[in-house]
Amino acid sequence: MNQNPPRVPRNVGRIRLWGGWLNGLAAVGAVSGIMILVGAVMLYNQPAKASTWGAVVLALSVVSLFGMGGFFIGALLGFVGGVLALTWKNP
Numbered sequence: 001m002n003q004n005p006p007r008v009p010r011n012v013g014r015i016r017l018w019g020g021w022l023n024g025l026a027a028v029g030a031v032s033g034i035m036i037l038v039g040a041v042m043l044y045n046q047p048a049k050a051s052t053w054g055a056v057v058l059a060l061s062v063v064s065l066f067g068m069g070g071f072f073i074g075a076l077l078g079f080v081g082g083v084l085a086l087t088w089k090n091p
Helices: 021-045 047-067 073-087
Strands: none
Touching: 021 047, 021 073, 047 073
16 A cells, blocks of 8 residues: 655646746846837827936836847847937927
């Protein structure tokens, strides 16, 4: 007779994803990229608030570096767009 209790997986009730922290970084990069696009659209629609939306785009570009930043080209373009929005003067 077998006296060993049945084996229960340790991850019952949890979602276990392959890659762990790599998936988390990819999610951070994807979410920040989407938010940069939203900031760019809002900057286009509300040019009077260019400094606010420029700061948002610049901050999210820094955050996107943790998620690889569109192979770093996307982060670089976000930096450039954020700085241009911050220095832009409404005619």
